[in-house]
Amino acid sequence: MAEQLTFDLPVREALQREAFFVSPSNAIALATLDARQLWPSNKLVLTGPRGSGKTHMAHVWAMDCDAMIIGVDELAQADIPMLASLRNIVVEDADRIANVSDARATEEALFHLHNLTLAEGGHLLVTASTPPNLWKIGLPDLASRMQGTSVTKIDAPDDALLSAMLLKQFEDRQLAVSYPLIPFLVKRMERSTANLRRIVEALDAAALRLGKPISRKFAAQVLDNISLNTQDSI
Template sequence: MAEQLTFDLPVREALQREAFFVSPSNAIALATLDTTELWPSNKLVLTGPRGSGKTHMAHVWAVDRDAIIIDVDELTHADIPMLASMRHVVVENADRIADLPNARDTEEALFHLHNLILAEGGRLLVTASTPPNLWNLCLPDLASRMQGTCVTKINAPDDALLSAMLLKQFEDRQLAISYPLIPFLIKRMERSTANLRCIVEALDAAALRLGKPISRKFAAQVLDNISLSAQDNF
């Protein structure tokens, strides 16, 4: 069969609360976000591996609290007093600060945002893949404040969460599949949310290129090709 012309169309990711699946691996973190009034010192760090649902959970919280979301690498260009005046702010990917070319300026911006929000009686939610003591912060005052912040964690995904995340990835890409494909993929894949996203991307690209439905046989061939490619790159 001739391969079809493909287009790199944007994926519309659903980030509403109704699209968020609660399982034992994330229930405590979600409950902690939902009880904002109980946060010690009015701030919280949400951690979890890449693709674990931190951004989705942060968006749910932001909608509930009418909060503004900003990525850590945008802080140096942001109006910090204006952000603080919003009273509820999410700073995403804070663990990337040390890798930024303007790391020192970013640390100072986060430090001032932290202080201004708390002075306003607001709430600060920070997301990261790792806890604050692993961020390699150079500004002592910021390091002490972040390390003194309560941390809630999204744990490794269980089968229920992996199933829901696979379904969501397929739905975000508007891909029709049969439900038996989900447990089949979970048994064959590395138990990683980052790997899950890569598998769905590969299945989507291959199905579009070859004009074939995503059956279990087709998925097995794609997974085998991914494994062979990984071995060749090793």
Template sequence: MPEQLGFDLPGITALGRADFLVAPSNAVAVALIEGWQDWPGRKLVLSGPAGSGKTHLAHVWAALSGAEICEAQTLAAQDIPELARRSVAIEDVPAIAGNTEAETALFHLHNLALAEGNALLFTGEAAPGAWHLELPDLKSRIEGTQAASLHLPDDALLSAVLAKLFADRQLMPKPDLIAYLILRIDRSFAAARRIVAALDAASLAQKRPLSRQLAAAVLDKEDQLAR
């Protein structure tokens, strides 16, 4: 049977606080984000592996504080005095390691934003000591900042995330499907989003219900494409 052609309507990633599920792997970081007005020196470093929720929490903090969010790699092209007029979340700071212009821009943003009474959030995968920043004054300021770590979701959290992602698409999988998936996908929120989207698309295209059999076929296809 030929596959049905479906409309490719990507789901909107929900980045609000209500969409961020709290578990032991992220509870400390969430508490610090929610208590941002008490940060020592009005700044925080948020670290964690890809897919652990850094970007989501950065958006949560931006909603709470009115902060701007920008990628570190764009800083050299930014109007730093203007950007420093509000709180700022700078994402993926390790990406500018060794880039003198970008590191200098971040150093000036750090000083100007704090002088204006604003707050700063820095994100990166590793702990700040492994960011390999080369500008000594910037490096010392970042490494002297309070830090919070996110960890990859455990089985309970990943199960809850999958259940919510299915529910957001008005899908009702059998309970054994989620148990099947958490043993076979990467332990990250990004992987959970990908598999739910792929299963939704496959179910529509093939006119098949959500099942372990469909999941096995989708995972096998993704594995082949990754090789």
């Protein structure tokens, strides 16, 4: 069969609360975010591995309390007093602070945002893959404030969460799949949320290129190809 011309169309990711699946691996973190009136000093760090749902959870919180979301790599150029005046702020991927182009300016911006937001009586939510004691922060005052911030964690995904995340990934890409495909993929795939997105992307690309539906047989072939490519790169 001749391969079809494909287009790299944008994926519309649903980030509303109703699209967020609650399971034992993330229920405590979500409940902690929902109880922001109980956060010590009105600040919280949300951690979890890449692809675990931190961004989705942060968007749910931001929608609930009309918060502004900003990436750590945007802080150095941001109007910090204006952000703090909004009272509720999310800073994403803070553990990458040492890798941004102007790390010193970014650290100073986060330090001032932290202080001004709390002085305004607002709430600061920070997301990261690792806890603050592992971040490479050069500014001592910022390091002490981040390390003194309470942490809530999204745990490794269970089968229920992996299944829900797979379904969401397919829905975000407007791909119709039969439900039996989901437990098949959960059983066969590496139990990693980062790997999950890669598998759905590969299935989507292969289905478009070959003009085939995503059946269990088709998925098994794609998973085998992914495994072979991974081994070749080792």
